[in-house]
Amino acid sequence: xxxxxxxxxxxxxxxxxxxxxxxxxxxxxxxxxxxxxxxxxxxxxxxxxxxxxxxxxxxxxxx
Amino acid sequence: xxxxxxxxxxxxxxxxxxxxxxxxxxxxxxxxxxxxxxxxxxxxxxxxxxxxxxxxxxxxxxxxxxxxxxxxxxxxxxxxxxxxxxxxxxxxxxxxxxxxxxxxxxxxxxxxxxxxxxxxxxxxxxxxxxxxxxxxxxxxxxxxxxxxxxxxxxxxxxxxxxxxxxxxxxxxxxxxxxxxxxxxxxxxxxxxxxxxxxxxxxxxxxxxxxxxxxxxxxxxxxxxxxxxxxxxxxxxxxxxxxxxxxxxxxxxxxxxxxxxxxxxxxxxxxxxxxxxxxxxxxxxxxxxxxxxxxxxxxxxxxxxxxxxxxxxxxxxxxxxxxxxxxxxxxxxxxxxxxxxxxxxxxxxxxxxxxxxxxxxxxxxxxxxxxxxxxxxxxxxxxxxxxxxxxxxxxxxxxxxx
Numbered sequence: 323x324x325x326x327x328x329x330x331x332x333x334x335x336x337x338x339x340x341x342x343x344x345x346x347x348x349x350x351x352x353x354x355x356x357x358x359x360x361x362x363x364x365x366x367x368x369x370x371x372x373x374x375x376x377x378x379x380x381x382x383x384x385x
Numbered sequence: 386x387x388x389x390x391x392x393x394x395x396x397x398x399x400x401x402x403x404x405x406x407x408x409x410x411x412x413x414x415x416x417x418x419x420x421x422x423x424x425x426x427x428x429x430x431x432x433x434x435x436x437x438x439x440x441x442x443x444x445x446x447x448x449x450x451x452x453x454x455x456x457x458x459x460x461x462x463x464x465x466x467x468x469x470x471x472x473x474x475x476x477x478x479x480x481x482x483x484x485x486x487x488x489x490x491x492x493x494x495x496x497x498x499x500x501x502x503x504x505x506x507x508x509x510x511x512x513x514x515x516x517x518x519x520x521x522x523x524x525x526x527x528x529x530x531x532x533x534x535x536x537x538x539x540x541x542x543x544x545x546x547x548x549x550x551x552x553x554x555x556x557x558x559x560x561x562x563x564x565x566x567x568x569x570x571x572x573x574x575x576x577x578x579x580x581x582x583x584x585x586x587x588x589x590x591x592x593x594x595x596x597x598x599x600x601x602x603x604x605x606x607x608x609x610x611x612x613x614x615x616x617x618x619x620x621x622x623x624x625x626x627x628x629x630x631x632x633x634x635x636x637x638x639x640x641x642x643x644x645x646x647x648x649x650x651x652x653x654x655x656x657x658x659x660x661x662x663x664x665x666x667x668x669x670x671x672x673x674x675x676x677x678x679x680x681x682x683x684x685x686x687x688x689x690x691x692x693x694x695x696x697x698x699x700x701x702x703x704x705x706x707x708x709x710x711x712x713x714x715x716x717x718x719x720x721x722x723x724x725x726x727x728x729x730x731x732x733x734x735x736x737x738x739x740x741x742x743x744x745x746x747x748x749x750x751x752x753x754x755x756x757x758x759x760x761x762x763x764x765x766x767x768x769x770x771x772x773x774x775x776x777x778x779x780x781x782x783x784x785x786x
Contacts, residue, residue, distance in 0.1 A: 375678060
């Protein structure tokens with residue numbers, strides 16, 4: 323699976339960073355960085371939670 | 386196992402409840418009932434980007450047609466439920482009695498109104514899509530003078546958006562410092578300054594005496610004698626949970642539907658979102674939240690509770706979290722602060738518009754406030770989830786300053 327972030331929508335709320343810090347990081351510049359674009363299958367549930375809890379619905383998963 | 390689950394309330398909590406049931410493998414009937422004519426939509430942009438005109442109503446939608454089909458939802462909009470009875474497991478809808486196997490109560494809250502304002506044009510509250518469209522239209526007609534009654538988060542967001550239109554706007558707030566009941570006075574003053582720096586007028590420590598104008602609002606008279614000219618008034622004085630349809634139902638209603646630690650209100654009945662008051666194990670008391678993230682998460686938790694045996698049900702005990710966008714600032718609060726908390730400013734950089742502060746009580750970290758500091762907010766939120774002490778939080782703060 324592949325993590326896709328729509329950076330036009332992303333507002334750096336950083337909730338994804340709290341749920342999956344190995345995949346998402348909001349750095350000191352307030353921008354979101356995807357640390358791992360192709361996480362392993364065992365990260366799916368955290369990734370799905372990040373997708374759901376993003377207030378801007380800016381994250382999606384491509385299979 | 387229930388053969389059908391009825392969800393009353395078709396906003397975020399209700400939609401997330403339906404989604405969670407399907408992803409957990411529930412194969413029975415799911416009915417989703419809402420009293421608004423629109424298909425479910427997202428509310429936070431209504432006081433921000435949608436009000437500003439930077440977003441279409443299609444983009445607000447929480448459920449596409451494809452999604453409704455995929456989830457096999459029986460969705461019924463524009464229909465108000467009433468007269469719940471938990472003994473017979475029935476309620477009324479459009480004059481007909483409807484039974485249910487299991488029920489999710491997610492009827493939310495509505496904006497509180499000031500008395501005797503219904504008939505005066507130009508006085509609005511902001512809760513629904515229709516409210517937001519009306520207010521936006523009023524901002525665009527001529528060059529209106531706007532008064533916002535109530536300097537809470539909704540009021541502050543509306544004022545910020547109005548001033549982005551180049552509109553003259555005044556906030557009237559009964560406390561001496563806006564938001565001080567949530568953020569404390571010191572942090573409340575930081576937000577006040579943000580508004581005055583951007584040209585918003587603040588009238589604090591004073592209440593509204595009356596509105597001037599027969600059919601159309603013309604002014605707002607304050608109790609100190611000040612008369613503010615106004616073509617448009619937005620009242621943001623909090624929300625009331627929609628529990629009228631639950632009176633005499635057999636459920637306990639006390640400023641919300643009372644639930645146990647797992648969101649169960651009665652056998653086969655759960656509640657979620659703005660309407661739900663539940664025993665939060667972490668805080669040792671019952672709370673009710675009006676936050677986007679809580680509606681989403683509690684909707685999910687409560688729905689899954691209906692599929693669980695009592696012995697396997699888990700308590701719902703999140704650290705509350707919300708955000709507010711005002712001007713170019715993202716304000717976030719995680720946790721719950723209280724008057725008299727220890728308060729420590731970690732970052733205060735006015736030139737960058739950045740601010741982080743933490744709140745503590747009884748030796749524990751209780752809350753974090755961030756302005757354009759989402760990273761810090763999430764770091765301290767994680768510490769709260771680990772039940773960090775105040776000292777641990779202060780030690781952590783030294784490393785990030």
